[in-house]
Amino acid sequence: MQAALRILAAQCALPSFGETRKEEEEEEEDKDCVERLQVHRHRAKISSRKAAGRLQLCRLSVKSARMEQMMIKIIALVLVSYWVGQVKTDEDFCYKKQCPEYRQLEKNEVFEKRLYYAAYWTTTKVDGTGSADVMAAHARLKGYFQGHGWATDKNYPVLVNVTERGGPSDYSLSWFVPPGNQISESSDPSVTLELKPEAIFYVMFFHGTPSVELCLQNANILREALVTAVKTFDPHTYIGAGYESYFSILHHNEVWIPATADVIS
Incomplete structure (x- = not known):
C-alpha cells in the first residue's frame, strides 16, 4: 500500500x-x-x-x-x-477413619502379626474376578449401609475374601461395621451381617490400584515369606483389604492370611 x-x-x-x-x-x-x-x-x-x-x-x-x-x-x-x-505411613493408614481394632503381636520387614478383636461385618458373594463383579458386590454392601443411615466413607477396610480348595475359588466381599451402629438383619438376602470372632492374621501391605490379580500376587509373596519364617498358616485362604475408594489416587492395600489354630494357641 x-x-x-x-x-x-x-x-x-x-x-x-x-x-x-x-x-x-x-x-x-x-x-x-x-x-x-x-x-x-x-x-x-x-x-x-x-x-x-x-x-x-x-x-x-x-x-x-x-x-x-x-x-x-x-x-x-x-x-x-x-x-x-x-500420604499415609504404615502406622496411620486408618487416619480419620473407623477401622477394626487390633493389637500388633509381631512385626518384621515383610509382614506383621495382628490380633483382631471381634467385630461386625457385612458380607456378600462376588460372582467373578473382574472389577465389575467386585464393584457390583460393593454396591450391594453400600446399599445396605445407606439403608441403615450409616456412613460409607468413614469406615474401612473392605475385604475380598478368597478361598481356594482345588476347584474354582470362592470370592466374597466384606465391609467393616463400626461399633455404635444399631445392628439389624439385612432385607437383602444376598447380604449377610455377621459377628466375626477374635482372630489372628499375618498381614503385608502393598500399593497400587486394588484388583483380584494384584492381591493374589501379594498373597503368594506373603506365603513364601511365612514359609521362610517357619510360620504356620491357612494355605487355602487369603484376604485382600482396601482402605480407600477404588477411584482414589493413593492406595494402601493389605493382604491377610489367617494363622492356624496351633499358632493362635
Missing part, C-alpha cells in the same frame, strides 16, 4: 509531455490526484487499523495461552501439595 501511494504521488508530480496544459486542466488533474491520494491514504489507514487489530488479537491469544499454562502449573502444584499432605 505504501508503494502504491509513492507511485501515485510520483504520477501526480510528473509533467505532461507532447502538449502544454491549460491552467484549468492542470487544476482539475491536481484535484483528482489529491482525491485519489486521499482515497488510498484512507484505505491504507483502514488496512493499518485491521493489521493493528489482528496484532492485538494475536497478543491477547498469546497472553491467554500463557495464563492457561500458568493456571495448569498452579493447579498441578496445589494437587501435588494436597496429595503429598495426604
